[in-house]
Amino acid sequence: MSNLITLEEAFQKLKLGKTVFIDTCFVFGRPELGYEGYLQEHIPSAVYFHLDKDLSGPILTHGGRHPIPSKEEFARKLGEAGIDNDTHVIVYDNEAGNVAARCWWLLKYFGHKHVQMLNRPLSHWKEAGYPITNEIPSPDVKKYIAIPNELLTVSMENVRTHLHDKGRVLIDARKKKVYTGEENTKYPKIGHIPGALNYFWEVVLSKEGVFQEGEQQLKTFQAIPKEKEIIVYCGAGVTACPNILALTEAGYENVKLYVGSWGDWTSYENNLTECGESSL
Structure with missing residues (x-):
């Protein structure tokens, strides 16, 4: 399976209803704009992961601005998003591979084998006429077992x-x-x-x-x-x-x-x- 997925392929997955989409749209320097944009429009059923709050751990003296979150915390967030170890996941953002690739990498790092990144930004999805919604999903909670790959x-x-x-x-x-x-x-x-x-x-x-x-x-x-x-x-x-x-x-x-x-x-x-x- 390629790590990338096209708009049409992603739309077909959306119609089947067995894939979890993760919206990671983020604006550097204005960290809440991504979530505000998600509240206004996103791919139907998509959950939102915030770069600083969901895709990073606490900032310390050393370790940089976006440390890896703990496996317990990340596993909890994946489970709350309706993701277990067998769930197919598609990640996307507003730049075709900036923050979305970080989310893809974290999922890989924590042992997920079924994750792909949309090869275009959300704006291309909209321009192509694929569905957009402002409805916030309430996924069934699942259990994710995180196994870090050092x-x-x-x-x-x-x-x-x-x-x-x-x-x-x-x-x-x-x-x-x-x-x-x-x-x-x-x-x-x-x-x-x-x-x-x-x-x-x-x-x-x-x-x-x-x-x-x-x-x-x-x-x-x-x-x-x-x-x-x-x-x-x-x-x-x-x-x-x-x-x-x-x-x-x-x-x-x-x-x-x-x-x-x-x-x-x-x-x-x-x-x-x-x-x-x-x-x-």
């Missing part, structure tokens, strides 16, 4: 220890000027983790905003050998996830998320950074 993530210590490992590739999913250090952010340091390559997460989308299929993703990441271990990070562990999904679709099998990402890396005063561009 092979899908790496810690800061792991990244630091293997910083110059020839068998590993670091990918920075932030926009280029942030990666090179030309543009400052709210983090205490500029630049990127030494040796990281830059693939801004939007490269996985077409000009029309469609998440591209595996063949095109393979062209995007063709410079990266498939036998390498790939570690992807961004600013806060969210926009790295579209790259992870894209790499997975392209056939890369050893792809991991540095969940804490740049926010975690720069919270340690002695961690090295560099500006400019890196290469393999």
Whole structure:
């Protein structure tokens, strides 16, 4: 099963009534706008997962802005959404793979095997004439058993220890000027983790905003050998996830998320950074 699903395929699943849709629409900088938009319109029967409240754990001194939630808390929320380990789940957002990919990754991390992401944003669903509603669903509560897969993530210590490992590739999913250090952010340091390559997460989308299929993703990441271990990070562990999904679709099998990402890396005063561009 592909990790992506088209509008028509998703609509057919909706008609069958056996799939749970998760709306993850979110506006960075205005975190309540996504939920407000969901209250106004969403795919029928879709439940809403908030990036900060549902797809992240508590913020601590280290660990970045979007730590992984506890398995107990996430399992509870999935169960309340009518999701058990056998439920087919389709996630979507308003950017075809920003926050939705984070939700997809979390479900994978916690052992779910039947999750796909809509390959287009909600706006495309509407433009195509598929149904929209403002009715809030009341799903039957189910039990989800969360089994974390630690092979899908790496810690800061792991990244630091293997910083110059020839068998590993670091990918920075932030926009280029942030990666090179030309543009400052709210983090205490500029630049990127030494040796990281830059693939801004939007490269996985077409000009029309469609998440591209595996063949095109393979062209995007063709410079990266498939036998390498790939570690992807961004600013806060969210926009790295579209790259992870894209790499997975392209056939890369050893792809991991540095969940804490740049926010975690720069919270340690002695961690090295560099500006400019890196290469393999």
